[in-house]
Amino acid sequence: MKVKKLSVYNQLPKEGVENQYPTSKDTFKQPALHMIIGQRTSGKSFLASRTLAQAKADKTFNIIYMITPSFNSNKAYFGEYVDEENVFEPTKDSIQKVIARVEQDKDDWERFLSEKKEYEKYKRDMATKQFISDNELLNWYEHGWMDGRRPTWKYEKEEPPKSLLILDDVLSSEAISKSSGLIKVATLNRHICPLKEVHSGRSACGLAVMILSQTYRMQGGIGRALRENVSLLTLFENRQEKQLNAIKEELANVVPMEKFEKAYSYATGEKYGNLTVDFNPKDQDKQFIKNLNEAIIID
Numbered sequence: 001m002k003v004k005k006l007s008v009y010n011q012l013p014k015e016g017v018e019n020q021y022p023t024s025k026d027t028f029k030q031p032a033l034h035m036i037i038g039q040r041t042s043g044k045s046f047l048a049s050r051t052l053a054q055a056k057a058d059k060t061f062n063i064i065y066m067i068t069p070s071f072n073s074n075k076a077y078f079g080e081y082v083d084e085e086n087v088f089e090p091t092k093d094s095i096q097k098v099i100a101r102v103e104q105d106k107d108d109w110e111r112f113l114s115e116k117k118e119y120e121k122y123k124r125d126m127a128t129k130q131f132i133s134d135n136e137l138l139n140w141y142e143h144g145w146m147d148g149r150r151p152t153w154k155y156e157k158e159e160p161p162k163s164l165l166i167l168d169d170v171l172s173s174e175a176i177s178k179s180s181g182l183i184k185v186a187t188l189n190r191h192i193c194p195l196k197e198v199h200s201g202r203s204a205c206g207l208a209v210m211i212l213s214q215t216y217r218m219q220g221g222i223g224r225a226l227r228e229n230v231s232l233l234t235l236f237e238n239r240q241e242k243q244l245n246a247i248k249e250e251l252a253n254v255v256p257m258e259k260f261e262k263a264y265s266y267a268t269g270e271k272y273g274n275l276t277v278d279f280n281p282k283d284q285d286k287q288f289i290k291n292l293n294e295a296i297i298i299d
Helices: 043-060 072-078 093-126 135-145 184-192 243-250 256-266
Strands: 032-039 063-067 165-166 194-199 200-203 209-215 232-236 274-278 287-288
Touching: 032 043, 043 072, 043 165, 043 209, 063 093, 093 135, 093 184, 093 194, 093 256, 135 200, 184 200, 184 209, 243 256, 256 287
Parallel strands: 032 209, 032 232, 063 165, 165 209
Antiparallel strands: 194 200, 232 274, 274 287
16 A cells, blocks of 8 residues: 655644633543433432532632522532522523523623723823823713722632533423523533633633433433533443443443443442543543542553
């Protein structure tokens, strides 16, 4: 066989913007689409609360929303991280309500940037202009700048808002119906709420999504289009052979099955043990993670 190089198609495209939230070294990339699958009392909520505790320590998210009918009974796990005003019942429009809140945050951010530019111009004009019109003075006065007010962003760091949506106990509810908007959020989560200007390496606010479910595949459950877009999949021990086979069937095209089976067997071999498969890890040695903090490296 012979090969001959052709001098065409050599123009490389510009690198895209990944729209990632800043995260610490050994944590998962965000905003992620994270499914946590485990039967009742398996430890799903406890594991989810551990991820939220780490996110709080790292300041990964500015605001966390939750769609669930059982927030009060799970306050021990989520109450410290999710304000009740950000909790929604699982209805047909609950996801749209969350997106509307993310859109409002985006609008607030862009208003802040606009006001900040105006304020910088105000400082320059005050230092260099010899004549200032009455309209300019009135505008500055109304903004409060002449009284020492400064434009301030409502969150701690000046960067586009970072949000997480958690769905819990929503199987067979209208919140995950085809018309709820969940598929759109799942497929576009890093690109939700595009920004007018790229800032901090991001062209959109994005929306991380975490779904807690008792089963991987069922009628009225999480649809295949969503499952095929997950970036993180956490599995607890599953004694239903049919469900486990369904998981293997859908993972076979993206994960070496022999490695998956070894990692799954090892990670779930103890009580509350779980395996997270990271489909876009920061490091290839971190594709299989046990209990969130133990990388399983299979030669």
